Amino acid sequence: MKKLVISLALCATNSLFAQQNWLGNTSPTYEELIAHLQQLDRSHKEVKLYNMGPSDYGQPIYLCVVNGHRDSSETFEKARQSTTILINNAIHPGEPDGINACLIWLDQWIRAGKPLKSHDGGDLPVIAFIPAYNVGGMYNRSSTSRANQNGPEEYGFRGSTKNLDLNRDFTKMDAVNTYTFVKIFQALDPDIFIDNHVSNGADYPYTLTYISSMKERLAPSMQALTYAHCIPTIKDYCQIGNFELFPYVELKGETPEEGIVAFNDLPRYAMGYASLFHSLSFTVETHMLKPFPERVKATLQFMNATIAYAIGNAERIEIARKEAIQWSQAQTYFRFNYQMNEQVKDSIRFKGYKAVYPIHPITGLAQLEYDRKQPYEKYIPYYHFYISQDSIAVPKYYIVGGQETKVIASLKANGVEFQTLDSFETKTVTCQFVKSYKAPTRPYEGHFKLSEIEIASSEQAILLKPGDILIPAQQERAYFIHAVLQAKAEDSYFTWNFFDSYLQQKEYFSAYVFKAQIEDLLSKNPELKKSYEEKKALDIKFAQSEWDQLFYIYQRSPYFEQTFMRLPVYELND
Ligand SMILES: [Zn+2]
Known part of the structure; x- marks a missing residue:
């Protein structure tokens, strides 16, 4: 006691x-x-x-x-x-x-x-x-x-x-x-x-x-x-x-x-x-x-x-x-890339100190200071309206390749509901291809974060495998799911370099072998022949570069690798 x-x-x-x-x-x-x-x-x-x-x-x-x-x-x-x-x-x-x-x-x-x-x-x-x-x-x-x-x-x-x-x-x-x-x-x-x-x-x-x-x-x-x-x-x-x-x-x-x-x-x-x-x-x-x-x-x-x-x-x-x-x-569109609308400005009553620019005795330069002896109270412009620059139709499902273990761990940690496939199955899905992007020269928070992303999408029959995950988009965590899986969204996994390995071509061609094949390829594909001839006629640099011409045809031929620039996140709508 x-x-x-x-x-x-x-x-x-x-x-x-x-x-x-x-x-x-x-x-x-x-x-x-x-x-x-x-x-x-x-x-x-x-x-x-x-x-x-x-x-x-x-x-x-x-x-x-x-x-x-x-x-x-x-x-x-x-x-x-x-x-x-x-x-x-x-x-x-x-x-x-x-x-x-x-x-x-x-x-x-x-x-x-x-x-x-x-x-x-x-x-x-x-x-x-x-x-x-x-x-x-x-x-x-x-x-x-x-x-x-x-x-x-x-x-x-x-x-x-x-x-x-x-x-x-x-x-x-x-x-x-x-x-x-x-x-x-x-x-x-x-x-x-x-x-x-x-x-x-x-x-x-x-x-x-x-x-x-x-x-x-x-x-x-x-x-x-x-x-x-x-x-x-x-x-x-x-x-x-x-x-x-x-x-x-x-x-x-x-x-x-x-x-x-x-x-x-x-x-x-x-x-x-x-x-x-x-x-x-x-x-x-x-x-x-x-x-x-x-x-x-x-x-x-x-x-x-x-x-x-x-x-x-x-x-x-x-x-x-x-x-x-x-x-x-219930949203059918996901909006992102919000930019401030400078056209619509409000004002707000603000208590501040007058900004002054005295010459500094050591540097000899005028430097910004706030003079606490000169307080003011007045309306200042207040910009608080944003507009989304991009929007994207929300799919019924997302599919993420099972090899993306970090993505799957993160989705799981965030309470996202999904189903894991347990067998092989070929499905026609919408694939996202990266057309272009910018990477900075210096890292930001441990990443060379990608920006100015252009994406093309096309339907492809893909062999899905056990371990791939199927995520219904209409669930409680919908906002989070779109924010991380839509490649162009500001903080998507793609921007944070999760999928950089898909941005590198793995197979290539030898020009001296490939040039023997182009006649055959062009004769089998009149549309390609037409676009190739047009480009050659209009683009002097192209017309003078054997490699550029061979690559143009290679990229549009069956030899070109299907997975190059294709992200491991697919969309499914049926
Ligand atoms: Zn802080």
Whole structure:
């Protein structure tokens, strides 16, 4: 008994000590963070800390779940059935504001007696947070990697152990961390998702800005929920807390006065990924020049406002998500390649600091600065309309070659339903041939990511084999499936180099042998003969190059390999 009293007293002291710690200019190391949460897990049945799987660093990624005590990490039954908020912290460990905010929230909730109901009887949602996601980056601590940031004293590094930016990895899944994240996300099926960050860029008075998913990419019900209801309500809640919420300041030009643009949250980002599954998604960006404790407080206020919104609108959120899932399944076209519409501009009232260009005493050059002694408040242009430049008819089924094990593993991890073929069968399918593409000269996030892709499609009889998979396109994960399998979509597997091996010709011809065959080939194919003669007459370079002429005929002959430039993703419509 005495032992219990002592340990309880210790626990209370630790909790108080802890909260004071999280309120200051320091953020815990990964070990301190996990040790603290393990202690809370031991002391409170409403708080559970789960080891959810590995990171590239070797150390596990954890998930702390509050008010989900009937769950297990296998089922997360309660999270799936009630309203759930998932918060991701330290995907960029140099930006640890969310870590402290979640710890303070947890301490305050415990000290308030662990209430499961609001004053007016609403249920507390399941609150799940990843204490720190980029584990490798958490261990790579310094006080200097964020040159312009005002605290904390020490923090982790943006890159992962493999020097990846994990916030670009959600479709390509190069990091082990991403598999663990996807496992968490798919298990919880969160209604609301928050990814906590700290911004770089212009100086202005707002401590916290938010990014919401690009409205044009959302299903109508989620677009209405996000923009017509959730954001205005959260704004009001923040106002009550004497804290002003403003959209992320993504500059159109050099300064805010030239206007700001809505962020295009492609599926490679955590928020863009979450919105493919119709979660109400936000990225929180506190401002790097504001002191760390102030940033933490703002992050906590946003979290509290979101929780209050979830308590008051559980049914509304559930209905909007259900409608979005049904809507996305029923779409016959998939739209992508969204570009900002510069013709339609709105304006927004903005509090800023005047941009000035003093001559620097050392460099002797005029440099942009923001003069805090000259604040202003005025309307600035706000570009928040996007238009999709491309769309594609959705097939009934996709077929992926069984040799594409990484693709299949990723689809599986993301909860995509498919059937695996167990016998050989010849089927007429629509094949995608890559006509052209561009590859950069420098890698981006471990890839020479392809762009400016041109695709030609044609019907071919293909021998499908055991192990190939058949994916019905009209299913819950429809948005995700199109986003990764449609070659031209911005973050498709094709753009991320999954299918580069199909872009190289394997067999060739010897010109000195092949030229003896062309007369025969042309006489058997009058159409080819005609196009060849026309090209020779019009194209001087072609007319003077024996190799170009031979290749032109070879490429159009039965000798040319059928698989060259043909992607291992087919479409089936019957
Ligand atoms: Zn960040």
